[in-house]
Amino acid sequence: MFRGFAKIGLLGFGGVGPIARHVIVREQKWLSEKDYATLLGVGKVLPGANTVNVAVMLGDRYHGMRGSIVAVSGLLVLPMLVLIVLAVLYQFLDQNPYFNAALQGSACAAAGMVIGMGLKMASKIDLQAHHIVAGLATIALVVWLKFSLLQVVAVMMPLAIVANFILARRHGHTS
Known part of the structure; x- marks a missing residue:
């Protein structure tokens, strides 16, 4: 190693x-x-x-x-x-x-x-539409809004968790 x-x-x-x-x-x-x-x-x-x-x-x-x-x-x-x-x-x-x-x-x-x-x-x-949207939103936060890493994590992590939770409930499984 x-x-x-x-x-x-x-x-x-x-x-x-x-x-x-x-x-x-x-x-x-x-x-x-x-x-x-x-x-x-x-x-x-x-x-x-x-x-x-x-x-x-x-x-x-x-x-x-x-x-x-x-x-x-x-x-x-x-x-x-x-x-x-x-x-x-x-x-x-x-x-x-x-x-x-x-x-x-x-x-x-x-x-x-x-x-x-x-x-x-x-x-x-296996990228799905919500992954691509999250990626583009993250790029927008960093490039155009000049968010710091901590700010990006504070915004995107809760949004990603909520999105995955909603999609998992909609499809009846965890992703």
């Missing part, structure tokens, strides 16, 4: 989400696409980094407390060492216009990776 999460940490420059999904779902087959989306959703509403939260929950699922410690260590230790080296280099390069242009390009690529991961995950799960 350490090796899998170390790979996620080292290959996840610009955001570990896309590589985490690939390693957890495709390479290691620790979770199905739907289970990963569920775990990531829980990880997003908990305090802390999403992928660290997933590592804690996944490590616990397979090996208890020890698994959580190993998964989080694998995810953070090697990238932290790389980050320290890069921070030292940054002190010498921060005034270089080429370096700053490279950083801006990296930020755009990272945003694209996050959007791509979201679309890939959405294509693999």
